Amino acid sequence: MVKAKKYVVKKYFEGVPKRSDFELVEYELPPLKDGEVLVKTEWVSVDPYLRAYNRNVPVPYDQYGFQVGIVEQSNDTNYPVGARIVTHKGWCDYTVVNTSKVSTGNSTEVTYKLPDLKGMSPSIGIGAVGMPGITAYFGFLELCQPKIGETVVVTGAAGAVGSIVGQIAKIKGCKVIGFAGSDDKVKWLEKELGFDKAINYKTADVQKALQAAAPNGVDCYFDNVGGEISSIIMGQMNKRGRVSVCGSISAYNADPTQIPKATILQPSIVFKELRIEGFVVQRWLDRWPEAITQLITWIKMGQLKPAEHVTVGFDKIFDAFVGMLAGENTGKAVVKI
Numbered sequence: 001m002v003k004a005k006k007y008v009v010k011k012y013f014e015g016v017p018k019r020s021d022f023e024l025v026e027y028e029l030p031p032l033k034d035g036e037v038l039v040k041t042e043w044v045s046v047d048p049y050l051r052a053y054n055r056n057v058p059v060p061y062d063q064y065g066f067q068v069g070i071v072e073q074s075n076d077t078n079y080p081v082g083a084r085i086v087t088h089k090g091w092c093d094y095t096v097v098n099t100s101k102v103s104t105g106n107s108t109e110v111t112y113k114l115p116d117l118k119g120m121s122p123s124i125g126i127g128a129v130g131m132p133g134i135t136a137y138f139g140f141l142e143l144c145q146p147k148i149g150e151t152v153v154v155t156g157a158a159g160a161v162g163s164i165v166g167q168i169a170k171i172k173g174c175k176v177i178g179f180a181g182s183d184d185k186v187k188w189l190e191k192e193l194g195f196d197k198a199i200n201y202k203t204a205d206v207q208k209a210l211q212a213a214a215p216n217g218v219d220c221y222f223d224n225v226g227g228e229i230s231s232i233i234m235g236q237m238n239k240r241g242r243v244s245v246c247g248s249i250s251a252y253n254a255d256p257t258q259i260p261k262a263t264i265l266q267p268s269i270v271f272k273e274l275r276i277e278g279f280v281v282q283r284w285l286d287r288w289p290e291a292i293t294q295l296i297t298w299i300k301m302g303q304l305k306p307a308e309h310v311t312v313g314f315d316k317i318f319d320a321f322v323g324m325l326a327g328e329n330t331g332k333a334v335v336k337i
């Protein structure tokens with residue numbers, strides 16, 4: 001018998017999630033059936049959608065999320081002992097995985113072999129080459145359809161998705177402006193990632209700073225945060241600009257009955273003929289391998305930097321989660337178990 005530990009959400013979050021909303025449960029895993037493997041967790045991902053989707057399922061629920069683990073026992077020849085696997089089994093130290101369960105666009109089950117990362121840390125498989133990188137790849141390229149020389153703005157620019165969006169935009173020959181929440185992040189975006197301009201949204205006059213950075217207007221906006229800053233950016237878009245709405249983290253901790261208001265956007269949408277589209281990355285689940293291959297190639301060619309913010313310890317997953325929501329991470333927030 002293998003003893004396992006997992007985080008269970010026992011209470012819906014109100015505002016910033018609290019440790020007392022979770023219970024740490026220890027239990028015994030059942031023996032493996034045919035087609036099942038025992039996976040020891042190596043890396044756990046903490047992501048904003050774990051906050052945003054909190055009320056989508058009844059409590060109590062096991063805290064799901066992406067993770068990379070190593071197969072310790074196997075009843076599946078496709079996943080021998082020692083193979084690495086990406087699953088959506090979340091915040092646990094051991095889990096039993098039925099590898100034959102097929103992932104679909106509506107499912108919360110995603111299981112695939114960790115791709116050959118060519119010597120990079122397995123954690124990259126849940127970051128720049130995992131769901132967040134894939135989100136950046138399809139959400140930006142498919143919805144924004146960027147062209148050489150266009151001006152691209154990304155919010156949440158120093159995070160897991162935003163940092164990849166900005167770098168892909170540079171690869172595609174665009175001028176890139178990023179908004180992030182600290183001077184250190186701004187410096188990192190400009191000096192390390194090659195953004196043309198980065199702006200601290202907490203201290204700058206966003207309207208004026210963007211006018212100065214993009215005097216000819218904005219062609220593409222990748223929106224990670226929503227709220228007033230997004231209204232300001234959309235108000236400075238060029239005719240037929242494209243907006244990819246990826247998330248709205250500025251309001252995830254808000255009371256759902258008191259969602260903050262932002263400036264009306266319809267005049268810009270109508271007169272500038274903007275195209276605004278939201279998406280969930282599962283839309284392209286059947287094409288994830290295409291994104292994974294391209295992202296690995298860009299990293300190996302030195303065109304894309306896969307930054308990570310690593311927290312160590314199973315007991316620290318909650319802290320890493322609330323730290324990420326508060327902006328402590330630069331790059332992808334992951335926990336080493």
Ligand SMILES: NC(=O)C1=CN([C@@H]2O[C@H](COP(=O)(O)OP(=O)(O)OC[C@H]3O[C@@H](n4cnc5c(N)ncnc54)[C@H](OP(=O)(O)O)[C@@H]3O)[C@@H](O)[C@H]2O)C=CC1
Pocket residue numbers: 047048049052131132135156157158159160161162179180181182185224225245246247248249250251279280281282324325326327328329331332333
């Ligand atoms: N549609 C989809 O399929 C997917 C959507 N997403 C969305 O993408 C967005 C980014 O996710 P991800 O890259 O994983 O997370 P990040 O790595 O960007 O981490 C979250 C970041 O959000 C920023 N933030 C926190 N509060 C605010 C606020 N009030 N206003 C502005 N920024 C804030 C913080 O950075 P800072 O210091 O700059 O404030 C923080 O570091 C989220 O909205 C998420 O829900 C992610 C994956 C898939």
Ligand SMILES: CCCCCCC/C=C/C=O
Pocket residue numbers: 048049052088107108109110131246247280281282
């Ligand atoms: C198998 C579940 C995949 C979850 C994808 C998360 C999408 C995130 C949306 C908003 O943040």
